[in-house]
Amino acid sequence: MQSIRQEVVLVVEDDEAQCAEIAEYLRGKGYEVATATNAYEAMATLADKQARVLVTDINMPKWDGIRMAEVASNLDHNLSIIFISGDEKALERAQWEETAAVATLPKPLPLQQLEAVIRAIVGPQS
Amino acid sequence: MTSSKLTDLAHELNQPLNAIRMAAENALERLRSGRADNAYLENKLVAIVDQTVRAAELVRELRQRQAE
Numbered sequence: 001m002q003s004i005r006q007e008v009v010l011v012v013e014d015d016e017a018q019c020a021e022i023a024e025y026l027r028g029k030g031y032e033v034a035t036a037t038n039a040y041e042a043m044a045t046l047a048d049k050q051a052r053v054l055v056t057d058i059n060m061p062k063w064d065g066i067r068m069a070e071v072a073s074n075l076d077h078n079l080s081i082i083f084i085s086g087d088e089k090a091l092e093r094a095q096w097e098e099t100a101a102v103a104t105l106p107k108p109l110p111l112q113q114l115e116a117v118i119r120a121i122v123g124p125q126s
Numbered sequence: 127m128t129s130s131k132l133t134d135l136a137h138e139l140n141q142p143l144n145a146i147r148m149a150a151e152n153a154l155e156r157l158r159s160g161r162a163d164n165a166y167l168e169n170k171l172v173a174i175v176d177q178t179v180r181a182a183e184l185v186r187e188l189r190q191r192q193a194e
Contacts (some may be wrong), residue, residue, distance in 0.1 A: 015141050017177060021148030028155060059137070086140040107144050111151045 006032040007122040012042040012056040013084075022055065025037040026110040028045065030125030031118070034082055038064035046072055046079075052122050055082045055114065058090040066094050082122045084109055131191070140186045142177040149173045 013019035016037055023033045032047055036042035038060055041074045045051075054072055056065040064111035069081045083094040094104050103117045118126075153170040156162035 015145065017145035017173065018141070018148060023146060023151055024152050025148070025155065028152070043183075086137060086144065096171065107140060108147050111148060 006030065006125060007052040008032045009053045009118060010034045010036065010042060010051040011046055011057060012036045012039065012060070012068070014038060014057060014060040021071070022109075022111065022114070026118070029115050031122075034120055039064060039065070040070060041069035043072065046076070050076070050077075051079060052093060053080045053082065053118055055118070057095060058085040063097055064090075064113065066090075066097055069094075069101070070097075082114070082117055084114070091110060129165075135188055136183065139181060139188075142181040142184070145177045146174050149177070153187075 009026055011019055011022050011026070011033060012035075014021060014037050019035050019037055023035050027031045032113060034051065035047050036045050041062065042054075042056070046054075054069060056069055058065040065083060065085075069083070073079050073081060074077045079100070081100050083091060083101055083104045084107055085094075085104075088106065091104045091106060094101055105114060107112050107116070114123075149170050153167060155160065156166060
């Protein structure tokens with residue numbers, strides 16, 4: 001029997017309620033989801049688990065999502081990055097800076113739209 | 127209130143609104159797939175109520191700051 005590999009999606013969002021809702025939706029669509037509520041926690045998770053997609057908020061205390069994504073994509077060139085934010089200026093900054101961003105999505109974020117972007121990167125999960 | 131403080135508060139107010147939207151989306155997804163039991167729906171509704179309380183507190187703070 002052929003084994004089906006689940007792609008790991010790491011969700012980084014400092015608002016715990018939103019982080020949990022994003023994770024629930026993606027798990028329901030068949031992805032293996034890891035979560036972190038700050039950049040340090042996210043980097044520790046990336047060291048432990050090979051993620052295919054990083055979904056990250058931008059405005060987070062101490063270390064913002066753009067800086068973290070730069071470091072993470074330098075460590076793993078296969079990592080696809082999706083920025084989510086309610087701050088239009090932050091999303092513009094993410095588009096202009098040297099990041100490996102696949103998409104920048106404004107909040108309020110339709111979860112269906114986020115999943116469609118992830119599916120386009122990794123393909124449908126079982 | 128300065129425009130920067132107003133922007134910060136607007137950003138803060140967006141957080142519970144986003145959480146409410148996502149909780150409702152997850153609940154709808156479960157309902158449509160026929161996998162929503164009462165306990166799950168109760169948890170989701172409690173989460174939505176909690177986030178509306180959070181939003182209301184921010185609106186109260188906004189009014190207080192305007193009055194200062």
